[in-house]
Amino acid sequence: xxxxxxxxxxxxxxxxxxxxxxxxxxxxxxxxxxxxxxxxxxxxxxxxxxxxxxxxxxxxxxxxxxxxxxxxxxxxxxxxxxxxxxxxxxxxxxxxxxxxxxxxxxxxxxxxxxxxxxxxxxxxxxxxxxxxxxxxxxxxxxxxxxxxxxxxxxxxxxxxxxxxxxxxxxxxxxxxxxxxxxxxxxxxxxxxxxxxxxxxxxxxxxxxxxxxxxxxxxxxxxxxxxxxxxxxxxxxxxxxxxxxxxxxxxxxxxxxxxxxxxxxxxxxxxxxxxxxxxxxxxxxxxxxxxxxxxxxxxxxxxxxxxxx
Ligand SMILES: NC(=O)c1ccc[n+]([C@@H]2O[C@H](COP(=O)([O-])OP(=O)(O)OC[C@H]3O[C@@H](n4cnc5c(N)ncnc54)[C@H](O)[C@@H]3O)[C@@H](O)[C@H]2O)c1
Numbered sequence: 001x002x003x004x005x006x007x008x009x010x011x012x013x014x015x016x017x018x019x020x021x022x023x024x025x026x027x028x029x030x031x032x033x034x035x036x037x038x039x040x041x042x043x044x045x046x047x048x049x050x051x052x053x054x055x056x057x058x059x060x061x062x063x064x065x066x067x068x069x070x071x072x073x074x075x076x077x078x079x080x081x082x083x084x085x086x087x088x089x090x091x092x093x094x095x096x097x098x099x100x101x102x103x104x105x106x107x108x109x110x111x112x113x114x115x116x117x118x119x120x121x122x123x124x125x126x127x128x129x130x131x132x133x134x135x136x137x138x139x140x141x142x143x144x145x146x147x148x149x150x151x152x153x154x155x156x157x158x159x160x161x162x163x164x165x166x167x168x169x170x171x172x173x174x175x176x177x178x179x180x181x182x183x184x185x186x187x188x189x190x191x192x193x194x195x196x197x198x199x200x201x202x203x204x205x206x207x208x209x210x211x212x213x214x215x216x217x218x219x220x221x222x223x224x225x226x227x228x229x230x231x232x233x234x235x236x237x238x239x240x241x242x243x244x245x246x247x248x249x250x251x252x253x254x255x256x257x258x259x260x261x262x263x264x265x266x267x268x269x270x271x272x273x274x275x276x277x278x279x280x281x282x283x284x285x286x287x288x289x290x291x292x293x294x295x296x297x298x299x300x301x302x303x304x305x306x307x308x
Contacts, residue, residue: 004115004225008033008071010058010104011078012051013041016119016171016214018178020075021050023218035067036078045178059100064107073115073225076104079147082183083123086144097147098154105158105166116155117224118168120234122274124149125170130208130242131277132170134234141269152234159232166231167224172238172276175296176214177303185248186211190301193256194308203266205246210238210276213296216289223285230284238276239289248293255297 007024011017012034018041021032032051035058043053056063058078068074080086080096101118108116123145124138140146148170155166175186189199220237224230249261281287291299 004028004030004072006031006033006071007225008035008067008074009051010035010067010074010076010100011041011119012036013038013043013045013053014077015041015176015179015182016174016217017041017077018045019176019214020077020218020221021046023215024222025050027222033067033071035063040081040181057100059095059103061103061107064103065111068107068111068113071111071113074104074108074113075117075119075221075225076101077119078104079119080144083142083144086142086147090143093143093147097144098150101147101151102154105154105164109158109162109164114163115165115225116167117221118151118155118166120148120152120168120170121145122170122172122236122276124152127271130273130275131240132236132274133277134236134280156232156234164231167227168234169220169224170234170236170276171217172210172212172236172274174212174214174217176300179214179300180304180307185209185245186252186297186300187304189249189252190256190297190304193252193259194301194304196259198260198262199249199252200262200264201245201249202264202270204263205249205261206244207270208242208244208273208275209248210241210274211243211248211293211296212238212289213291213299216291220281220285220287223287227285233284235281235285235287236276236278237281237287238278240276240278241293242273242275243293251293251297255294256301
């Protein structure tokens, strides 16, 4: 999109946000503002001068509106993340997900900010059969997934009703630097391997995921923000590659050196297989992930070592 000068990144002090800020500073001339209430992210994830940082809650309309002053486009990452917290406290999840997304969208409408990319998740689809694609009927299994689906629905409705350029991106399993606080397989394995502890696999390790390196994901976000003719669309963003948790553990083991793998009882309700069909993002956004798992694991491990 022509004419972007200033972009607001909600949740910009979190894992994906800290990477996106760096990606956009490298790739564009845009000036960046971050809105983050620091419930999970850290101010220290950003260096001085990278972005104006507004500390506040995106679900509070006044805060959202003041953060949107002078902004041309928004990447809305701020959310209560994770399925488990949403099961423990669905009401908190509602305000942290659906509520925050509504607040940002409605504030954009009132302030005349037309471009918004929304971070959705494969959780909106529920336990659908892989490969996951955009034509499937979403059946979220958790309040977290329901909140993401509600966000997608509002993005679609605000595009149709108010002519906003909204795009919802369903991220696959993202990994990379600045993820020490995330309870996900890649950072947990890397932290344990670097600490000389065994890698723990729940079940036999044959469960699969689509692991996307965060820099590839940032490229997808950038493309969604700047593409023409995608208002109201939903895209799956992943690699299209199905990787078993066992293979991930072996990759971490090979890349970082000797640590054993131990098997624990399988967790109930866990999705067995997950892989994304990226053909829509490929054809409409010219998106293609390019970082191989081994390379991404090594880059992530370098960050873990340098930041410990
Ligand atoms: N990491 C993944 O694999 C993954 C997969 C699918 C979707 N997503 C989505 O991507 C987005 C970013 O995820 P992440 O992994 O970087 O998580 P994260 O927790 O590291 O980052 C989220 C950031 O948002 C901030 N935040 C949360 N609620 C806020 C609010 N109401 N107001 C202001 N700031 C708030 C947190 O402090 C944090 O810095 C989230 O919307 C998440 O649901 C992530």
